[in-house]
Amino acid sequence: MTLARTWSVGLAGVHGALVEVEVDMAAGVPGVVLxxxxxxxxxxxxxRVRAAVVNAGGEFPLRRITIGLSPASMPKQGSGFDLALAAAVLAAAGAVPAQSVERLVLLGELGLDGSVRAIRGVLPAVLAAARAGHPQVVVPTANADEAALVEGVEVLAVGSLAQLVGHLxxxxxxxxxxxxxxxxPPDGPDLADVVGQTTGRRAVEVAAAGGHHLFLAGPPGAGKxxxxxxxxxxxxxxxxEGALEVTAVHSIAGSLPAGAPLLTRPPFEAPHxxxxxAALIGGGSGQIRPGALCRAHRGVLFMDEAPEFPRAVLDTLRQPLERGQVTIHRAAGSATFPCRALLVLAANPCPCASAAGDTACTCSPVERRRYRSRLSGPLLDRIDLRVELPPVTRAAWLDGLGDPEPTEVVARRVQQARAVAxxxxxxxxxxxxxxVPGRLLRERFALPRASLALAERALERGALSVRGFDRVQRVAWTLADLAGRTVPGADEVAEALGMRVQRAAA
Structure with a gap:
């Protein structure tokens, strides 16, 4: 009886778990039990392993083969175990020394011709191998740059099974x-392209400085x-840390850009x-994969024409936005993904969506209410900034009144405000x-009562919920950070209140 073992990695969310691959060969009727x-x-x-071994010039053993994947209670998914299975079988058959694969972690999918193909989730898998103390990891050549992001692990890149056998x-x-x-990273679009829309430019600056969710409403062509x-x-x-976390999510999703093994800029996701x-939150019938919300982690999730999304789909965002992570449960197991994204919703004011705004609207009041009601109150209550964008005027568009500030200038102010916070x-x-949670706002960062007078009146007459009252204070702190003030005053609270109740009053 011949026994050999090696290692691979199984993924659950963005976390990897070491899987021991054992191969036992015994006399008997040839066959494979997994x-x-x-x-x-x-x-x-x-x-795949049988065909790859033969086409790589080797010989697949005609014996009774038992392959065990341990821990046996953990579901194993995906094609990333192929290379480890092939190495363990060859070691058990004596084609390569068994000791050469005992501490080796192998990741990769095999083609029938013996080629080693790229797989998803290499970065979190190599991170798991490093945490478990394995010094060497074998990965497909196409994934080598991604795997090399992990410090303290020696990465061996292979393009074929024959190459791996020669090494072993x-x-x-x-x-x-x-x-x-x-x-x-490529340069993104510049804020200087946005003509006019002082209110909208101010809103995105505040959203970026404080990490506040944003709702933009306005007619087509307003610049949402x-x-x-x-x-x-x-x-x-x-x-x-953030770059590795975001890259791991995109690696599992299979959305890493070609030639860019590490994402260093905040991602932008705009689902239709x-x-x-499942596409928005994550899921799948087999291996659980992150959705658009998770791929937007530490970046921006933009949902254009928000009222056109099914209401049930939109409402699934409520809990993940609060917790900053989402756990997806399936019969075979569960997976947790981070999803601390900045949500931006955009909507037309009504179904007819006239570019001239309300003056040319042909919708009845009932149609307008029905259209707006597609965005539930609990979801809107979690959005700090709600801004109505007016149509761009002829003077702003054709005459070019003033030079709009570029992204670089505004980003510096945002960076300074974040540093202060x-x-x-x-x-x-x-x-x-x-x-900042509400309790901390009231105990450690309480605003003067005189500054909160306007917000307290809005709370008293029902224009603000208690959650909304806390969110107004958070935005006021961001406005104060942008203005260089140590404590928000009545002006910051008034502006924060206007950015929140304007949509509700419209």
Whole structure:
């Protein structure tokens, strides 16, 4: 009886778990038994491995083979186990030394011709291997730059099974993969392209400075989409931890741009209004994958024509927006993804969507109410900024009154405001004004009662909920940070209140 073992990684959300691959060979009727909760893709890997070994010039053993994937209680999904299964089978058959694969972690899908193909989720898998103390990881050549982002792990890049066998047998040794220089992220659209819309420009600046969710309402051509697309450019670049976290999510989703193994800029996601709940939040019948909300983690999720989304789909955003993560449950297991994104909703004022605004509207009051009611009150209550954009005037468009500030200038103000907020919130575990809980607002960052008089009257007459009252205070702190003030005054509270109740009063 011959036994060999090696290692691979299974993924659950953005976290990886080491999987021990054991192969036992015994005399008897030739056949392969695969145990350890494999899904259909993993079960089919036996046929891929057999064909790959033969077409790579090897010989698949004609013996009774038992393959165990441990821990046996953890579901195994995806094609990333192929390379580990092939290495363990060859080690058990004596084609390569068994000790050469005992501590090795192998990731990759095999083609029938023996080629090693790229897989999703390499970054979180290599991170899991590093945490478990494994010094070497074998990955497909196409995933090598992504794997090399992890410090303390020697990455071996292989393009074929024959290349791996040569290395394990000692005939042709593979050197550690050296990561190339990261390409500079492409420049995004500039805020200077937005003509007029002083209110909208102010709203996106405040949203970026405090991490506040934003609702833009206005007629077609008012600049809602342009403002939303330029919002990520106002956000600071991702730090090392944030970049790895965002890259891991996109690696699992299979949405990493070609030639860019590390995402250093905040992502921007804009799903179509026909997107399903699984497409927006995440899911899938097999391996659970992140949706648009999770791919927008630490960036911007833009939902244009928001009333056209099914109401049930929109309402699924409520809990994830509050918690900053979403857990998706399936019969075979669950997966948790981070989703602390800045939400931007955009909507026309009514179904007819006249470019001239309300003056040319042909909708009845009932139609307008029905259209607006597609956005539920609980969802809107979680949005700090609600701004009505007027149609762009002829003077602003044709005469070009003044030179609009570019993204670079506004981004510097945003960066300074965030730095002030981070210094004030030091020791709380928070970094943005939008994250401050109500209790902390009242106990540690309480505003003078005189400054809150306007907001208190709005709360008393029902124009604000208690949650809305706290959100007005958070926005007021952001406005004060942008203005260089140490404590928000009545003017900041009034502006924050106007940005919140304007939509409700319209």
């Amino acid at each position: 145990v350890g909760l494999p899904d259909a893709v993993v079960r089919q890997s036996v046929d 047998a000692g005939r042709t040794r593979l050197g550690p993969h050296a990561r190339g220089a990261l390409p500079a 989409t342009m403002l939303a697309e330029r919002l990520p450019g106002l956000l600071p670049s991702l730090d090392e 209004h026909s997107a399903t709940m 981070a210094e004030r919130l030091a020791g709380t575990g928070l970094a943005l004004n939008s994250q």
